[in-house]
Each structure stands twice: as structure tokens, then as C-alpha cells.
Amino acid sequence: MNRTLPVVRLRVPTDEDAVAWHRVFDHPDVMEFHGGRAAELSVYEELTARQRRHDAEHGFCLWTMLDEQDRVIGFTGAQPWPWEWGPRGEIEIGWRLGREHWGKGYVTAAARQTLERVRAAGVPDVVAMVNARNARSIAVAQRLGMRLAETFTTPASKQQGHCYRLAL
Numbered sequence: 001m002n003r004t005l006p007v008v009r010l011r012v013p014t015d016e017d018a019v020a021w022h023r024v025f026d027h028p029d030v031m032e033f034h035g036g037r038a039a040e041l042s043v044y045e046e047l048t049a050r051q052r053r054h055d056a057e058h059g060f061c062l063w064t065m066l067d068e069q070d071r072v073i074g075f076t077g078a079q080p081w082p083w084e085w086g087p088r089g090e091i092e093i094g095w096r097l098g099r100e101h102w103g104k105g106y107v108t109a110a111a112r113q114t115l116e117r118v119r120a121a122g123v124p125d126v127v128a129m130v131n132a133r134n135a136r137s138i139a140v141a142q143r144l145g146m147r148l149a150e151t152f153t154t155p156a157s158k159q160q161g162h163c164y165r166l167a168l
Helices: 015-024 041-058 106-120 135-143
Strands: 009-011 062-066 072-080 091-097 125-131 147-153 160-167
Touching: 009 106, 015 041, 015 062, 015 072, 041 062, 041 072, 062 091, 062 106, 072 106, 091 106, 106 135, 125 135, 135 160
Parallel strands: 091 125
Antiparallel strands: 009 062, 062 072, 072 091, 125 160, 147 160
16 A cells, blocks of 8 residues: 555654653553553653663664654654564664554654664664564564564563564
8 A cells, every 4th residue: 555654753752751652552452562551650751761862872762753733642763672582782673653543654654764764873774573463563564675584482471473674
């Protein structure tokens, strides 16, 4: 499907964005592949602070995603893979979007901006780690031109996942 993508703006997360992310992601559908329920506000406070550090150190992070009216609708961006398992030392792109905004092209538009920004920062390639049952995120990875590189089982949840790769 070739449709016009919506206007989306990305910014480094602010302290206030922690509250907005907590509110926007407080839906069981959004959290289905992220533990099943919304995280505590303190988790988002730490996450937004960490993303500000990533931006200062690397020139990229998980940016706050804003719609045409400058409302916080989610995040997208890139960060170093944080776990001891999986693609250690690689840069992962990712996204999360509030439920009311699904199906409108926001994630694809924002993820394309992410790829442009990490390419400009000198990142040679990226990965996307996606739950094997998350058809929506798999579709986004494919629209970005990413290819399935491997399958894995997450150590903690024992869920099946896919690692998508893209050379920039």
C-alpha cells in the first residue's frame, strides 16, 4: 500500500514526556508484547532520562513522537542494544505508539526519520528485535526494507522473536 504518511515530529524526550508516555502507553493492546501492562511512572522517568543521555553521547535516542497538533503519541528511535543476550554492541531501532493512533502510518513515518538520523550519525546498520507474534511491528520492519536475519527466544519470557537487519 502506497499512501501518504502523516506529518510526525521527533524530539529528545523531556521530563514531562515521562508522564505523557505513561499515559499514552496505558492500554493493554499497546503493552501486549511489553509485559502485558503499563509500567510505573518511575520506569518512564528513568527511560526518558536515559534517552537524553543517549542523545548527548550518540546523537540519537528513542525520541518522543509528536503528531500534527504537537501531541505526544509515542516514541521511536534508536539506542544501543541494552541486554547481554541478542545483538550485543549493535544499534536497535524501535517504536511504541498509543493505541488510538494505530493504523495511520505514524510509526512508519517516524521510523523512516529515525533511519535518516542514525545514518547521518554514522551508524552502518541497525537491528529491530520484534516479538514473533507482533504482526504490526513486523510489517513496519518490512516496510523499512529490513530483512529477517534470525529467530531467537527471549531468556526471561521464553517468547519467540525475530531479529530484522538493515544496512544503512
